[in-house]
Amino acid sequence: MKLFGYWRSSAAYRVRIALALKGIAYQAVPVSLPAHEQASPGYAALNPEQLVPLLVDDAGNRISQSLAIIEYLDETHPAVPLLPADAAGRARVRAFALAIACDTHPLNNLRVLEYLQGKLTVSDEARLAWIRHWLGKGLAALEATLAEAPHPHAFAFGDAPTLAECCLIPQLYNARRFGADLAPYPRLLAIEAAALALPAFDAARPERQLDAPPDVRMTP
Amino acid sequence: MKLFGYWRSSAAYRVRIALALKGIAYQAVPVSLPAHEQASPGYAALNPEQLVPLLVDDAGNRISQSLAIIEYLDETHPAVPLLPADAAGRARVRAFALAIACDTHPLNNLRVLEYLQGKLTVSDEARLAWIRHWLGKGLAALEATLAEAPHPHAFAFGDAPTLAECCLIPQLYNARRFGADLAPYPRLLAIEAAALALPAFDAARPERQLDAPPDVRMTP
Missing domain, CATH: 1.20.1050.10 (Glutathione S-transferase Yfyf (Class Pi); Chain A, domain 2)
Structure with missing residues (x-):
């Protein structure tokens, strides 16, 4: 699993917490926002929104938007739930x-x-x-x-x-x-x-x- | 069920669509944003965020934030699903x-x-x-x-x-x-x-x- 992010992006930080709470191993791929790397053709091809974070899982699913990523992790790795049961x-x-x-x-x-x-x-x-x-x-x-x-x-x-x-x-x-x-x-x-x-x-x-x-x- | 909203609030509009797609009857309660009624003590006591929309269901649950409301409606009224199965x-x-x-x-x-x-x-x-x-x-x-x-x-x-x-x-x-x-x-x-x-x-x-x-x- 790869997480494209930036150290100080608070949206990427949200996903890092979720991954760590669930104990999911991943590779961090830095995308420099001050250098506008999120708008580079290579990254834009991965994430047309041109924002971080982006999760690419081992099945090749590319999921953008921190809250969508965390809900996805919660559904696919339910062992440490991040939402209540009701x-x-x-x-x-x-x-x-x-x-x-x-x-x-x-x-x-x-x-x-x-x-x-x-x-x-x-x-x-x-x-x-x-x-x-x-x-x-x-x-x-x-x-x-x-x-x-x-x-x-x-x-x-x-x-x-x-x-x-x-x-x-x-x-x-x-x-x-x-x-x-x-x-x-x-x-x-x-x-x-x-x-x-x-x-x-x-x-x-x-x-x-x-x-x-x-x-x-x-x-x- | 009551939906506190404002005719031109696009967040309230999102919830109206979800309610209509699911065929859920509700009472619309207008909160005038130009008149800043969302900051009135009466409304702030209902929704401390002082924003619209707010859903109050028949069990008395007060749910704020349009996307949280729609997910809640989708879980409690699953007949017309608003999210895919996978x-x-x-x-x-x-x-x-x-x-x-x-x-x-x-x-x-x-x-x-x-x-x-x-x-x-x-x-x-x-x-x-x-x-x-x-x-x-x-x-x-x-x-x-x-x-x-x-x-x-x-x-x-x-x-x-x-x-x-x-x-x-x-x-x-x-x-x-x-x-x-x-x-x-x-x-x-x-x-x-x-x-x-x-x-x-x-x-x-x-x-x-x-x-x-x-x-x-x-x-x-």
């Missing part, structure tokens, strides 16, 4: 993941920030305000969603991580990168601490990837 | 839907356009260029994805509509609204024509909703 529970976990994947992350990814800077000539200050605005909206919604119910568990939806943490931990990594104030989100931070204590989440960290630059690289 | 097929349909829900729609929804205009004081011309840029990227990716395989079917992934069309038709509605040039996407247009010929897609149109303004309202 429909309502699955819906809540999926909604939490989608609140990150649809409403938070897309506004702050590299191609959008490049457009703000390059085409709209937005100042660095206004660009950072944009990032923090959408991060704040997204994280506040997640914290409020979890605050609805008593929370006796280590993770967002129980005693084991799910698709929710596959999305949350990369989003919090992004938030730290942009210096967002995380103090208003104590539940999210508690979940993050519980997750990062697990070897699977640690192995999936951006800094542990082979294409991370030497100055941030953490050796295993 | 894992790889499901992954392809989900990836197509997510390419719309994560990579195309979030950049052009009302709250983002309001930020561009209000906070970044972007000109009308630059705002329209922004909209068309992300629409073009998204639609080109979808067309390229479908162009990979021979396409003997009326719909994106077979002879019946799936989650893919639930997302595509609202996205094309949005694209027309913003005057995007759709000529480069002949496959998407052929799928749209096939879908809109079905009563379920027709009933879900924004113009058929009770909260559509009188000047655009189409009576059933």
Whole structure:
């Protein structure tokens, strides 16, 4: 199995967590987003969306979109489930993941920030305000969603991580990168601490990837 | 069953299509996005994300996020399936839907356009260029994805509509609204024509909703 990704892509990071939680061996193939390698003819032929991540499994199936990949892994490697067994529970976990994947992350990814800077000539200050605005909206919604119910568990939806943490931990990594104030989100931070204590989440960290630059690289 | 939505929200439109395809009766509850009713205390108590759509089923489950709602409906009302039976097929349909829900729609929804205009004081011309840029990227990716395989079917992934069309038709509605040039996407247009010929897609149109303004309202 091959995963085409980029060390700092939070969508690729989601899939790395899922693969690690399930103990699935894979080959990481770096695609440099700053160098726009995702638009190269070779990669575009593999993934016409010209985005990472892309999973190519041993049967040759090419699956794009991080959440589609994780659902696919969950269906084909069900031993460590990443979704609850009941429909309502699955819906809540999926909604939490989608609140990150649809409403938070897309506004702050590299191609959008490049457009703000390059085409709209937005100042660095206004660009950072944009990032923090959408991060704040997204994280506040997640914290409020979890605050609805008593929370006796280590993770967002129980005693084991799910698709929710596959999305949350990369989003919090992004938030730290942009210096967002995380103090208003104590539940999210508690979940993050519980997750990062697990070897699977640690192995999936951006800094542990082979294409991370030497100055941030953490050796295993 | 109640669906909180807004006539022109393309995320709500996706769920309306799924409900209509499955023949599920529901009560539509309008939430005016231009009037910011989604941020009212009453609605925020129902959906802490303060977004539409929200499904409240007869058991009292509150499900947010259009794709989580559609997966939930598909699991609880399986008679008219909206996903293929095999894992790889499901992954392809989900990836197509997510390419719309994560990579195309979030950049052009009302709250983002309001930020561009209000906070970044972007000109009308630059705002329209922004909209068309992300629409073009998204639609080109979808067309390229479908162009990979021979396409003997009326719909994106077979002879019946799936989650893919639930997302595509609202996205094309949005694209027309913003005057995007759709000529480069002949496959998407052929799928749209096939879908809109079905009563379920027709009933879900924004113009058929009770909260559509009188000047655009189409009576059933």
